[in-house]
Structures are given as C-alpha cells and as structure tokens.
Amino acid sequence: MSLAEALRTILTGPEQVSVNETVLEHHSKDVTSYHPGVTPDVVVFPTTTEEVSLVMQHADQNGIPVVPFGIGSSVEGQVVPIRGGISMDFTQMNSVLEVRAEDFLVRVQPGVTRLQLNQHLKEYGLFFPVDPGADATLGGMAATNASGTTAVRYGTMRDNVLGLTVVTADGSVITTGGLAAKSSAGYNLTGLFVGSEGTLGTFTELTLRVYGIPEYTLAARAVFPDVRSASQAAMGMMMCGVTLDRVELVDEHTVKVVNKFKGTEFTEAPTLFVEVSGNKAAVDHSFLLAQEILTEEGCLELEFDSDGAARTRMWTARHEAAFAFSASQPGKKLMTTDVCVPLSALPDAIVEARIAIDENGLDGAILGHVGDGNYHAVLVVDPENPEDMRRASHVNQEIVRFALERGGTCTGEHGIGLGKAKFLPAEHGAGAVQMMQAIKRLLDPKDILNPGKIFQ
Amino acid sequence: MSLAEALRTILTGPEQVSVNETVLEHHSKDVTSYHPGVTPDVVVFPTTTEEVSLVMQHADQNGIPVVPFGIGSSVEGQVVPIRGGISMDFTQMNSVLEVRAEDFLVRVQPGVTRLQLNQHLKEYGLFFPVDPGADATLGGMAATNASGTTAVRYGTMRDNVLGLTVVTADGSVITTGGLAAKSSAGYNLTGLFVGSEGTLGTFTELTLRVYGIPEYTLAARAVFPDVRSASQAAMGMMMCGVTLDRVELVDEHTVKVVNKFKGTEFTEAPTLFVEVSGNKAAVDHSFLLAQEILTEEGCLELEFDSDGAARTRMWTARHEAAFAFSASQPGKKLMTTDVCVPLSALPDAIVEARIAIDENGLDGAILGHVGDGNYHAVLVVDPENPEDMRRASHVNQEIVRFALERGGTCTGEHGIGLGKAKFLPAEHGAGAVQMMQAIKRLLDPKDILNPGKIFQ
Structure with missing residues (x-):
C-alpha cells in the first residue's frame, strides 16, 4: 500500500489526502522566501486532534517525516519538507473554539489566521495583538514565536500563548498550560513548544491571551x-x-x-x-x-x-x-535578515547594514522595530544567480556577526528553519545547543518531526 | 575525607564551607512556611560560577544532593534539603555586574535581592518591577517564576529574565538567552529553567529587563x-x-x-x-x-x-x-494557598475560599491579585497540631480543586516545591507530567539537583 493509500484509510473524508501535483508544489516551500522547494510525498488535511494523532502514529510506526503547514508565510524554509514525507496542512482546522471575553482568553484551532481571529473578536471589543505582517495562521505564529510591530507593547507569541494541545512524535496527545494568566506549576512546556518550529510536536489547539480594543x-x-x-x-x-x-x-x-x-x-x-x-x-x-x-x-x-x-x-x-522592493525587481525573491540587538546597538547596526548592502551591490529595504532592537534587511535576490546569492549570504552573515558580537540574536521573530541553523552554535555556545539537541532526541527519537530544521 | 573536608579543598576561602549547627539549621527550611525542616550535611558559600561548577562536579561524582538557597523566602519547602547533602547559599554572589541603562537591561548575580537591585538602579532612573513581597534574591525569584502585585502590568520573572548562566548537574556551564529583547533562535531554555526550582540546573548569573521609573x-x-x-x-x-x-x-x-x-x-x-x-x-x-x-x-x-x-x-x-494574621496567633506558621484562576472565576473563588476557611474553623487572610486571577488564602496553622494541619490541608485541597475544575493552576507564583507536588498530575495530566519528568531525568540523570521537589 502506498503512503497516500495508507493515509486514506485514516483520513476518510473527501480530499483529506492529496498527491495532486499543484497541491504538492504549494506545500513544497514558503511563499516569498529564497529557500528552494522540495515536494512532500503527500499532503494531509486533518480536521481534528484525533486525526492528527492517527497520522502521527502512522508516521511514527513507519519513520515518515511530518512537516506542519499553515499558509506558508514562514521565511526560513520552515515548511519545506526537505526529506519528503507528509506535509500536514492545518487549513481545515480553522475554528475559533471559544471566546472567554471576561477572561481575556480565546481557544482556537491552529489553522485560524490572525485577521480571521480579529474579525471574530471585534464584536466582543477584543483583539489579538501579535502582528507579524502576513496573515499567518496562529499555529504557525506559535511555531516560530512570531511577533512583529506590536511586540514593544504586547510581547511575542510566547508571551501570549497560555496553553497548547500538542500531538507528540508517537501520536500521544498532551495539554500544556491552561486558562490561568500565569503559573509556576512545573516546567514551562508551553514556552518550550512555542518557537520549536514543528520539531518537538504539532499543535492542535491554542489558548491565547486577548486584549480590549483601545478606544x-x-x-x-x-x-x-x-x-x-x-x-x-x-x-x-x-x-x-x-x-x-x-x-x-x-x-x-x-x-x-x-x-x-x-x-x-x-x-x-x-x-x-x-x-x-x-x-x-x-x-x-x-x-x-x-x-x-x-x-x-x-x-x-x-x-x-x-x-x-x-x-x-x-x-x-x-x-x-518590502512590496516596493519586490516590485522594483520583478521575478526576484526575498532574503530577509532578522537580527535583534540590545537597543543601544540598533542605530549602528542599521547604518552598518546599509553600508554592507551598498558595498555588495545589492538592494533592499531596512525596517526596524526600534522598540525591541529587532530589524530586517529585506534583500532582493535572484535564487538562480549564484553570485547574487553569494553576496546576499555574505551580507546576511555580516549582519548576524555584528549582532552576535553585541549579545544579540540571529533571529528576533522568524525562527531558525533552514536559513539560520549555521548561526545557532555561535549564538548559544556548544553547551546550550547540545542541550537543545538532547531535548529534540528525547521528544522525537526517530527524528520525524520537521527533520533537518533548527540544527545543522 | 568527610564531605565538608572534601569541599574545603574546593572552596578555600574563610567560612565558605560550614557545618556550624546554627548555619545548618538556618538552611534547613523556608523562613515562614509550615514545611518541617531537614538539615543539610553542609552549607557552602560559593563566590563565582567556577566555584559552583567545581562543587557540582564533586556532587555529581559522589551522588550528593545540592539545594540552592537564597534568603529562604520560598513558601513550599523549595529550600528544604530533604535528602541532606549540600545547601548552596548564594548570598556571597550578590553583585550587580552591569547596568545597561540604554538597553533597559541589567546583569546580576543570583544572590542580589530585589530591593538591593532597585536601590542600585535608582540613580539610573530605572527599576526592576517584579515584587513578590519578600525581599527575595533574584536567583530564587527566577527559580520559582515569582511575580506578585505588579504582574498585571510587568508580567512574571519568566517575562523579565532574558538570559541565564546555568551550572548543570555535571558541573558544565551553559548560557541561555542573551541581551536581545526577544529571540526565536532555537528552544527557549531560559523559559525552561525559570520556574524549575533548582531541579534542572543552578543559576549563577541573570540578565534582567528593567524599566524607567514612572514620573x-x-x-x-x-x-x-x-x-x-x-x-x-x-x-x-x-x-x-x-x-x-x-x-x-x-x-x-x-x-x-x-x-x-x-x-x-x-x-x-x-x-x-x-x-x-x-x-x-x-x-x-x-x-x-x-x-x-x-x-x-x-x-x-x-x-x-x-x-x-x-x-x-x-x-x-x-x-x-499576612503579618496581622501572624501576629494575631503568635508562634504559629503560615500555609499559603496560591491558585490562579481565569479572571471571571475569581469572585466565586474568593467567596468559596472564605466559606471553606470558616467552615473548617480556621483563620487567615485572603489577598487577591485581581488583575491576573491569582489569590492567596494565608492560613494560620500550628504545624505541631495534627488536627490543625488536617483541616488546613483540606481547605488548601478544596481551593485547588475549585481552581483546577475551572482550568486554573494550583500555583500562580510560589511554585510546587514539596507542598503542591500532589496536585501536579491533576493539573497537567499524566502525559505532560511524564514529559516534565523525562526532561528532569535527561538533565539530571543522577537526581542530585534539589531532589524530591516538584514531582511526587
């Protein structure tokens, strides 16, 4: 029995399992980034936690990679199924499950997008503040610990996800966190899963903090x-x-x-x-x-x-x-740097980045979240042109080096994915990275959860 | 060679290793709580990360428990060395290492207390907002993910610790996080260590977010x-x-x-x-x-x-x-509940708690952090009186049951320690607790880091 056939015995609804070329292609890469695509063997569209669990059990028993997919707005190749296997698309799990207005909480499925959620919340006088720009899914935003322009006031996804339902590598279902605004009850599993980019478990439900719409x-x-x-x-x-x-x-x-x-x-x-x-x-x-x-x-x-x-x-x-730069050179792709530096280093960082871009004959926008020290150089590149890619990669590297030398991070909000794995040891040191890898092996011993991401 | 003698070959300064009865007694329990004390075999006073590392290496090689100690203001028996061994006192590591005013950051040693830090920050027009009441050490506050009255605005320790230097179970030194206000670079080790109550590693340096003193x-x-x-x-x-x-x-x-x-x-x-x-x-x-x-x-x-x-x-x-209730019944101790419930459940929770206290013939204060759903019933108990303890324990249990039924937590800010370990499975479910225990075994395979805490 082929993988698709086997999965069709698990997900029996119409079009829940697809090997259609266009569908595979759509799930091969993130939408705007320069990372080359790799098609998955099959795309599944689960509708419940139980279905996700059944798919994971099958993947676990057969050693098949599983890569979660929201709308593909990641920018570091997080959704690219580099070892094939299953792309798990969450667009069918897109219900707002509960609005608890008096508790400033909502429960959502991972495929709900942030604009969809805010549309839904409007009638309650509430909104969800994290705004990474793209109309990303909340599951995807939690996976990369997204933030964006409002982080200076409302923090990142990690600050706003109170609880998760997680399907682990062997298909078990666990819940983390809860409905309390804060907790000191045991290890912070929620905070460990947020930002784990699909490599430790798959989210099937999120409890989020929401806020009153300002007058x-x-x-x-x-x-x-x-x-x-x-x-x-x-x-x-x-x-x-x-x-x-x-x-x-x-x-x-x-x-x-x-x-x-x-x-x-x-x-x-x-x-x-x-x-x-x-x-x-x-x-x-x-x-x-x-x-x-x-x-x-x-x-x-x-x-x-x-x-x-x-x-x-x-x-x-x-x-x-970003759009203006894209439009200025049609057909090209974007390589986006994402360092975050201590606030006092930001002016120099931005000035130096512009010099590096100019000196390397590239073009791109510079956008700074000045409140938290995070900024992006959005470089316009032709992924087919090796010289272009070499220069862009060099600028990226220079920008990261500058940030790390000042105690900053190679990624403030986009995550590591494929593109920044090479910087992880320099940022955290061998000891911390080894600890992360040990946690990865503990929670995903067969290396089937978004394999090949975060660690080189 | 006795343990103390062996440790004196590592910590060679005067009075860095003590077996003085008064010192042992002082390190046997938290200051105000009802948890019975157990004296450590020896108390050490390290002054550097390297010394902490050397002590941990010795403990690792000889399977000796190590329990970190700040000022003993924990309330769930976190500092009680229930299996003897080494109490590691951090009062000698109490320097503010660096104030980066423009970055809204400070680096401190774990023995710095919050009032000491705020005194130090005053001249910069800055302050550290987390306020658990007691003048606790920042290392201890990070260990329990403390918060207090200002959490509604500034969040908990987890929100305000940006990075840590951690000595692990085998004496290795790792650093987590950094100086950036946010990061999506790999797993959130900082957030995993904060709130781990000394069971995963020992902190020797903290990077904290600070804020401008309001006008x-x-x-x-x-x-x-x-x-x-x-x-x-x-x-x-x-x-x-x-x-x-x-x-x-x-x-x-x-x-x-x-x-x-x-x-x-x-x-x-x-x-x-x-x-x-x-x-x-x-x-x-x-x-x-x-x-x-x-x-x-x-x-x-x-x-x-x-x-x-x-x-x-x-x-x-x-x-x-709390003091008034203590004073009203001299010689007694305090059993403090610490549930946190969804905001809408707080009024009922408080009313029910008062009924439970009255019905069980106890006395105590009720203090609510209304902004985040956390409240304390501070019960006055005589630890020597089994009937008193039985009734207080029953009220505690009723309060926790009420909270967990509504999706709340058994501890909003005090941590699990000894006192709340029995509630952990009911709160998180077996799956999540097993995952926490697996992480504990991974990072502390010999069970020497504050053993017997958090998990029953």
Missing part, C-alpha cells in the same frame, strides 16, 4: 536627519514611560524606493512611525510628551492623526516597503 | 459592598484600557483583622487597592476613567493620593495583612 489610536510619522537621532527619540519616549504600541524605523533609501514605486512623496530621510493607543485624553497627553521628545531629538517633520485612513496613508512607507 | 504614581483604596463588585470594577478598568500597575483585593475579614492588630480604622468591607503610573497628565486622565468605572460598580468609599507616605498608609490593609 482611540494616534499614529505619527516623524522624519529625522539620521538613523541615530530617530532611534534616540524612540528610546527617549520609552524611558519617559510613553506606552508605545508600535515604533518603527525605515531608512532613507527605503523611503526613496517606496516613493518611486508607490508614487508617494514622503520626505526621503530616516523616518519613525509611532502608534499610541488607550483612552483619548491619556493618549493625547502621552503624545504631547512624545512630541516634546521627538522635537528635542531633532525631528524635522511631524505628522499625526487618529483617523484610520490617514493613519494607513501615513504608514505607507512602512507597510509597503 | 508619577497614583494609588487608590476603593471599598465595595461585596467581593464580586470589587472584581467587576477591576475587570472593567482593564477592559477600558486603564493600564494598572497593581490591582489588589482583600476581603472583609482581612480588613477586620488588620484593624484589630494594627490599630487602623479602615472600613470593614471588601477593598480594592489600585496603582496607576506614568506621566502625570496621562495618569490623571486614566484615573478619571477608573473613578467612573469604580463608581459604576458600586464603590462605597474612594480615597486616592500620589504622595508616597499617603500611598503606604492607604495600602496598609494590603501590605500588613
């Missing part, structure tokens, strides 16, 4: 003479206790490319994008203080508005940056 | 007709986006006992204690909104002030509650 949001765009003064302004605001929802930085060249490809006329200089929310009077007063600090740090131009459309327009140069 | 703090005391309306008011404020630093509840009987033993005249009814901080104008506006909500929910009496002395006086009934 009022004020967004601002502040132009600075240089990256350093913009960063200083962000730190100054945080130091003075201005509660920032988002504080993003793009550099001069990034604004230029956005202007060119979006037809906008933003001042071509380092720009800070700020968002503050809460009750109107408090926000207005916070913003007065913010304005003072922005001005003190040499802000050349300041625009702010609370209106939704105006906020979106103002933030264009941030939101459309 | 202005407003504290309030709000009296309500019942526990439910007080809780509703707290939830209402959170829902409307009032950023609360602290929101604490004590019940009617607790206020009564405080009045009696402190000579105060607070209104004897359920009372909410609130603290809001930030820039003055924003806080004042937030508080206007808070006041509206408090009034709507039936607040009978509201007092608020920004002056330090007034704030302290106002909060007396919260701060002095």
Whole structure:
C-alpha cells in the first residue's frame, strides 16, 4: 500500500489526502522566501486532534517525516519538507473554539489566521495583538514565536500563548498550560513548544491571551536627519514611560524606493512611525510628551492623526516597503535578515547594514522595530544567480556577526528553519545547543518531526 | 575525607564551607512556611560560577544532593534539603555586574535581592518591577517564576529574565538567552529553567529587563459592598484600557483583622487597592476613567493620593495583612494557598475560599491579585497540631480543586516545591507530567539537583 493509500484509510473524508501535483508544489516551500522547494510525498488535511494523532502514529510506526503547514508565510524554509514525507496542512482546522471575553482568553484551532481571529473578536471589543505582517495562521505564529510591530507593547507569541494541545512524535496527545494568566506549576512546556518550529510536536489547539480594543489610536510619522537621532527619540519616549504600541524605523533609501514605486512623496530621510493607543485624553497627553521628545531629538517633520485612513496613508512607507522592493525587481525573491540587538546597538547596526548592502551591490529595504532592537534587511535576490546569492549570504552573515558580537540574536521573530541553523552554535555556545539537541532526541527519537530544521 | 573536608579543598576561602549547627539549621527550611525542616550535611558559600561548577562536579561524582538557597523566602519547602547533602547559599554572589541603562537591561548575580537591585538602579532612573513581597534574591525569584502585585502590568520573572548562566548537574556551564529583547533562535531554555526550582540546573548569573521609573504614581483604596463588585470594577478598568500597575483585593475579614492588630480604622468591607503610573497628565486622565468605572460598580468609599507616605498608609490593609494574621496567633506558621484562576472565576473563588476557611474553623487572610486571577488564602496553622494541619490541608485541597475544575493552576507564583507536588498530575495530566519528568531525568540523570521537589 502506498503512503497516500495508507493515509486514506485514516483520513476518510473527501480530499483529506492529496498527491495532486499543484497541491504538492504549494506545500513544497514558503511563499516569498529564497529557500528552494522540495515536494512532500503527500499532503494531509486533518480536521481534528484525533486525526492528527492517527497520522502521527502512522508516521511514527513507519519513520515518515511530518512537516506542519499553515499558509506558508514562514521565511526560513520552515515548511519545506526537505526529506519528503507528509506535509500536514492545518487549513481545515480553522475554528475559533471559544471566546472567554471576561477572561481575556480565546481557544482556537491552529489553522485560524490572525485577521480571521480579529474579525471574530471585534464584536466582543477584543483583539489579538501579535502582528507579524502576513496573515499567518496562529499555529504557525506559535511555531516560530512570531511577533512583529506590536511586540514593544504586547510581547511575542510566547508571551501570549497560555496553553497548547500538542500531538507528540508517537501520536500521544498532551495539554500544556491552561486558562490561568500565569503559573509556576512545573516546567514551562508551553514556552518550550512555542518557537520549536514543528520539531518537538504539532499543535492542535491554542489558548491565547486577548486584549480590549483601545478606544482611540494616534499614529505619527516623524522624519529625522539620521538613523541615530530617530532611534534616540524612540528610546527617549520609552524611558519617559510613553506606552508605545508600535515604533518603527525605515531608512532613507527605503523611503526613496517606496516613493518611486508607490508614487508617494514622503520626505526621503530616516523616518519613525509611532502608534499610541488607550483612552483619548491619556493618549493625547502621552503624545504631547512624545512630541516634546521627538522635537528635542531633532525631528524635522511631524505628522499625526487618529483617523484610520490617514493613519494607513501615513504608514505607507512602512507597510509597503518590502512590496516596493519586490516590485522594483520583478521575478526576484526575498532574503530577509532578522537580527535583534540590545537597543543601544540598533542605530549602528542599521547604518552598518546599509553600508554592507551598498558595498555588495545589492538592494533592499531596512525596517526596524526600534522598540525591541529587532530589524530586517529585506534583500532582493535572484535564487538562480549564484553570485547574487553569494553576496546576499555574505551580507546576511555580516549582519548576524555584528549582532552576535553585541549579545544579540540571529533571529528576533522568524525562527531558525533552514536559513539560520549555521548561526545557532555561535549564538548559544556548544553547551546550550547540545542541550537543545538532547531535548529534540528525547521528544522525537526517530527524528520525524520537521527533520533537518533548527540544527545543522 | 568527610564531605565538608572534601569541599574545603574546593572552596578555600574563610567560612565558605560550614557545618556550624546554627548555619545548618538556618538552611534547613523556608523562613515562614509550615514545611518541617531537614538539615543539610553542609552549607557552602560559593563566590563565582567556577566555584559552583567545581562543587557540582564533586556532587555529581559522589551522588550528593545540592539545594540552592537564597534568603529562604520560598513558601513550599523549595529550600528544604530533604535528602541532606549540600545547601548552596548564594548570598556571597550578590553583585550587580552591569547596568545597561540604554538597553533597559541589567546583569546580576543570583544572590542580589530585589530591593538591593532597585536601590542600585535608582540613580539610573530605572527599576526592576517584579515584587513578590519578600525581599527575595533574584536567583530564587527566577527559580520559582515569582511575580506578585505588579504582574498585571510587568508580567512574571519568566517575562523579565532574558538570559541565564546555568551550572548543570555535571558541573558544565551553559548560557541561555542573551541581551536581545526577544529571540526565536532555537528552544527557549531560559523559559525552561525559570520556574524549575533548582531541579534542572543552578543559576549563577541573570540578565534582567528593567524599566524607567514612572514620573508619577497614583494609588487608590476603593471599598465595595461585596467581593464580586470589587472584581467587576477591576475587570472593567482593564477592559477600558486603564493600564494598572497593581490591582489588589482583600476581603472583609482581612480588613477586620488588620484593624484589630494594627490599630487602623479602615472600613470593614471588601477593598480594592489600585496603582496607576506614568506621566502625570496621562495618569490623571486614566484615573478619571477608573473613578467612573469604580463608581459604576458600586464603590462605597474612594480615597486616592500620589504622595508616597499617603500611598503606604492607604495600602496598609494590603501590605500588613499576612503579618496581622501572624501576629494575631503568635508562634504559629503560615500555609499559603496560591491558585490562579481565569479572571471571571475569581469572585466565586474568593467567596468559596472564605466559606471553606470558616467552615473548617480556621483563620487567615485572603489577598487577591485581581488583575491576573491569582489569590492567596494565608492560613494560620500550628504545624505541631495534627488536627490543625488536617483541616488546613483540606481547605488548601478544596481551593485547588475549585481552581483546577475551572482550568486554573494550583500555583500562580510560589511554585510546587514539596507542598503542591500532589496536585501536579491533576493539573497537567499524566502525559505532560511524564514529559516534565523525562526532561528532569535527561538533565539530571543522577537526581542530585534539589531532589524530591516538584514531582511526587
């Protein structure tokens, strides 16, 4: 019996098991990244925890790799089934199971996307804040410990996943965490699984922390003479206790490319994008203080508005940056760096990154989450051009080296996947990596859970 | 050669190895809890990571238990060396190693206490927010994943420890995490060690997140007709986006006992204690909104002030509650429950806890961290009186049962230690507990790291 035939005896619904070429191709790689695809042998679409468990039991008994798949928005090749086997697609498990408004909690299946969840939560006056940009699934976001522009206020997935239902390598089902906002009861398994990129277990249910939708949001765009003064302004605001929802930085060249490809006329200089929310009077007063600090740090131009459309327009140069670079060189792919450095190292890191990009004859956006020291150089590359790839890889390496020398991390939010496995020992040291590998062997002795990821 | 003699060849400084009766006795139990003491064979006072490593190597080679000790403020018997061996006292490792003000980070040794750290940070305009009440060591606080009254705003130790230096069971030294505010680089070892209560490794250095001291703090005391309306008011404020630093509840009987033993005249009814901080104008506006909500929910009496002395006086009934109960029955010990429930279950939980205490003829304070669903029944018990202990243990069990039935946890911040090990399987299920035990065996194969804790 072929693998697909065997799986059809387990998943008996229509189209729950597919070997269709297009479906296999779709599950071979992440959507936008440069990592080459590898097709899985079969794609399964489970609908329940029990079905996931049955598939895992079959995989365990037969030593078949299993790679979880959400919408494929990972950027380090996490969803690439490099050893073939089963791609497990969670789009059929996309129900919001329970909204506990009074507890500020929701229970969801892993295939629910963040926009879908927020649409669902709106009527309760609640929202889920973690925003990695893409409309990723919550299972995928938990797998990579995603964060994004709101991490400065609301933290990462690890801070917002309270509990998980996990199917382990042998198909057992365990639950971790619970409905309490905090716990000191035993080892933090939830925090171990979040960020494990499908290598320790597969999530079939998540309990998430949600928040009241702020009454009022004020967004601002502040132009600075240089990256350093913009960063200083962000730190100054945080130091003075201005509660920032988002504080993003793009550099001069990034604004230029956005202007060119979006037809906008933003001042071509380092720009800070700020968002503050809460009750109107408090926000207005916070913003007065913010304005003072922005001005003190040499802000050349300041625009702010609370209106939704105006906020979106103002933030264009941030939101459309990666897209503008993609559009500027059609057919190419993106290699995105993702280091996170101590806050004080961020201005130098960004300046150095731009120099490295220029010196290597590449092009790309620079986007900084200034509140937490995480920034991306989004490099436009042709994966078919070895010289292009060599140069991009060199820039990536330089950016990571700079970060690690300052105690930073090679990945603030995208995860290790295939692309950053080579940096793991330099970041953590041999001892910690060996401990991680020992945990991997303990929980996945046959190496069937997303094999070949995280560790080289 | 005796154990002490052998250790003196490793730790050669004066008084680094002690078998003095008073010293052994001091390291036999936690300071205030009901758990009976067991004296260690020897107490060591290491001063460096290397010394800790050498002691661990000796312990590993000879199968000797090692129990870390800070100031002994744990409440579930975590520091009791129930199998004898070495009590490792960290009071000599009490240096603040580095303040990185611009990065909102500090590096400390594990024996630094939180008040010591805050004293040190003051000149930088920074503070470390986690406040479990006692002036615990930061190593100990990390070991139990402590939190306290500020968790509603700043989270728990797990949210604020960015990196650790850990000496493992065989004396190896590893580092976890780093100086970046967030990371998705491999498994979250930091989060696994935080809350592991000395059973997976011993911390010799911690990197902690710190925050700007708020410009202005407003504290309030709000009296309500019942526990439910007080809780509703707290939830209402959170829902409307009032950023609360602290929101604490004590019940009617607790206020009564405080009045009696402190000579105060607070209104004897359920009372909410609130603290809001930030820039003055924003806080004042937030508080206007808070006041509206408090009034709507039936607040009978509201007092608020920004002056330090007034704030302290106002909060007396919260701060002095446990002490007042201790003082009311001299010579007795405390058994403190520590469940954390989903927010909506908190009012019932508190009401039921008071009924259980009364019905069992016991006395004790009830203190609720209303912002995160964690509350304590602080029961006054005589450990020498079996009937007293039986009844207290029964109340504890009832309180935990109530919490677990609602998806809560048996310990929000004190940890499992000896006292709550019996509840672990009911809370997490056999599968998750087996996984925790497998991790314990993996990292401590000879069971020498604080043996007999967490698992029964």
